Structure formats: structure tokens, C-alpha cells
Amino acid sequence: MILIDGKKIAAELREELKLEVSELKNKYNKVPGLTVILIGDMAPSQIYVRNKEKSANEVGLKSEVIKYPDTVEEKTILEKIEELNNDESISGILVQLPLPKHIDKQKVIETIIPSKDVDGFHPMNVGNLSSGYESSVPCTPLGCYLMIKKIEPNLSGKKAVVVGRSNLNGKPMTQLLLKENCTVTITHSRTKDLKAECLEADIIVAAVGIPELVKGDWVKKDAIVIDVGINKTENGLVGDVAFDEVSKNAKALTPVPGGVGPMTIACLLKNTIDCFKRAQI
Numbered sequence: 001m002i003l004i005d006g007k008k009i010a011a012e013l014r015e016e017l018k019l020e021v022s023e024l025k026n027k028y029n030k031v032p033g034l035t036v037i038l039i040g041d042m043a044p045s046q047i048y049v050r051n052k053e054k055s056a057n058e059v060g061l062k063s064e065v066i067k068y069p070d071t072v073e074e075k076t077i078l079e080k081i082e083e084l085n086n087d088e089s090i091s092g093i094l095v096q097l098p099l100p101k102h103i104d105k106q107k108v109i110e111t112i113i114p115s116k117d118v119d120g121f122h123p124m125n126v127g128n129l130s131s132g133y134e135s136s137v138p139c140t141p142l143g144c145y146l147m148i149k150k151i152e153p154n155l156s157g158k159k160a161v162v163v164g165r166s167n168l169n170g171k172p173m174t175q176l177l178l179k180e181n182c183t184v185t186i187t188h189s190r191t192k193d194l195k196a197e198c199l200e201a202d203i204i205v206a207a208v209g210i211p212e213l214v215k216g217d218w219v220k221k222d223a224i225v226i227d228v229g230i231n232k233t234e235n236g237l238v239g240d241v242a243f244d245e246v247s248k249n250a251k252a253l254t255p256v257p258g259g260v261g262p263m264t265i266a267c268l269l270k271n272t273i274d275c276f277k278r279a280q281i
């Protein structure tokens with residue numbers, strides 16, 4: 001079984017991006033800039049944002065975190081986004097989710113200009129991705145996609161099962177696999193026989209949030225299995241895939257932690273650089 005080492009693949013990607021940033025700096029005499037807006041003091045968000053900032057600096061991006069208390073008015077956030085939309089030195093804008101209840105998430109997402117939407121959540125980017133046009137792609141599914149391609153460069157005709165239909169993970173993942181000419185089944189909480197669906201799959205991407213949902217006898221021999229889940233349990237962090245059981249059948253599997261997580265951050269940097277490059281044309 002191949003253990004898909006997300007940490008290593010992400011480190012390689014960051015090295016490539018670092019080189020690209022230095023070439024862009026030589027060519028344009030400026031570097032891509034990422035601004036993250038962080039509202040409130042939720043510990044996981046603080047950690048994610050710190051990691052994002054550290055990685056951005058490592059590859060040579062200009063990065064900035066703007067912090068607000070969780071009592072901040074929605075209007076203040078929308079005005080700040082407008083200001084960043086118009087700031088030429090900023091290539092990418094990310095508002096760290098989740099947001100306090102009094103702030104309308106969709107309004108925030110739609111206020112970010114699509115060309116700086118490094119999360120790929122703006123309806124324009126969602127539409128472009130599903131139409132097969134160039135777009136920002138949400139970072140987590142993009143990271144999953146890059147890892148799958150490392151294992152199997154030609155995905156044409158493969159059967160893929162995506163477990164979970166969130167806008168963040170399942171839906172964009174489905175679009176990326178479709179673009180590669182996979183036959184994709186998207187499954188969810190109302191799917192009648194998830195085990196039977198998974199047993200058909202050459203590729204399984206599990207993004208559910210239920211610890212160890214995907215069992216060993218759900219997985220065809222030689223399937224590629226990507227585990228997006230991050231679940232805190234009494235036994236520590238576990239994914240949506242029963243790692244020990246599934247590793248006996250799968251051809252390749254991502255660990256949790258150390259699989260999808262590091263790739264998500266590396267893909268945020270990639271998206272920021274891609275936004276910068278598109279803005280230079």
C-alpha cells in the first residue's frame with residue numbers, strides 16, 4: 001500500500017511555488033499578496049491562520065492578517081473587503097470561516113471580487129469550475145486532486161465515489177474528477193447503500209465528518225482512497241476512513257493527520273499565485 005505523504009507532497013509544491021514567486025518578482029518587480037481576515041478568537045481558526053501566514057511567508061508571498069473582534073459589524077467587514085478588492089498589491093483575499101452568526105457568510109463570499117477569491121467560493125468561480133472554465137478551485141479538493149494525480153496521472157474512465165456533497169469539498173471534488181473524465185458518483189447522508197457505492201470505486205474521496213465511516217470491506221482492492229475528514233475523538237485525531245482496515249485493501253491512502261491538511265494550505269498559496277498571474281495579463 002502506498003501511504004500518500006501529504007506533508008512531503010505539500011513541501012515539494014511549496015518549493016515549486018517559492019521558485020515561481022522569485023521568477024515573478026524578477027519579471028514584474030512585485031510579489032503576490034495574500035490578505036486573510038480573521039474574526040473572533042476561535043482556537044482552530046487562529047491556528048489555521050497562523051499556519052497559512054507562516055507558509056505564505058516561506059514561499060515569499062506578501063502576507064497580512066487583519067483581525068477583528070467577534071462583535072465587529074458586518075458592514076465593517078464588507079467595507080474592508082471592498083478596499084482590498086481595489087488594492088492592486090493584494091492578489092488574494094480570504095475570510096476565515098466560520099463567521100459569527102450576525103455576519104452573513106454568503107454576502108461576505110459574494111463581496112470578494114472573483115479574481116481575488118483564493119478560496120474559490122464565489123458563485124462565479126463555482127460556475128466557472130462546473131462549466132470547465134478557468135477558475136479558483138477550493139483549496140482542499142484541489143489538494144486531494146493533486147495527490148490523486150501523483151498516484152494515477154491518467155484518470156480517464158476511472159470510477160470515482162465522492163462521499164459528502166458540501167460546497168467546500170464534495171461538490172468541487174466531483175467537478176475536478178469529472179474534468180479528468182472520471183465517472184463520478186456523489187453520495188451523501190441519504191444515499192441508500194453507501195458500502196455498495198464505494199465498492200464500485202477506483203477512487204474514493206471521503207469528506208463527511210464521521211470518524212472512520214469508510215470501512216475496510218467497503219473498498220475494492222487497489223482503490224485510491226483520500227481521507228478529508230478531521231475528527232477529534234478520545235483516541236486523538238481520526239479521519240472519515242478506518243485507516244488500519246482500509247490500508248489492507250487500498251492501493252494508496254492518505255493518513256490523518258499528514259494527508260489532505262498540509263495540501264490544503266499549499267493550495268491556498270498556489271491559488272494566490274495563480275490569481276496574481278491572471279491579473280498580469
Ligand code: NAD
Pocket residue numbers: 140163164165166167168169170187188189190191194207208209210228229230231260261264
Ligand atoms: P459538511 O458537514 O459540510 O458536509 C458533510 C457531508 O457529508 C454532507 O454533504 C452530508 O450529506 C454527508 N454525510 C453526512 N452523513 C453521511 C453519511 N452517513 N453517509 C454519507 N454522507 C454523509 O462537511 P465538510 O465541510 O465537507 O467537511 C467534511 C470533513 O472534512 C470534516 O471532518 C471536516 O473537518 C474535514 N475538513 C478537512 C479539511 C482539510 O484541510 N483536511 C478541510 C475542510 C474540511
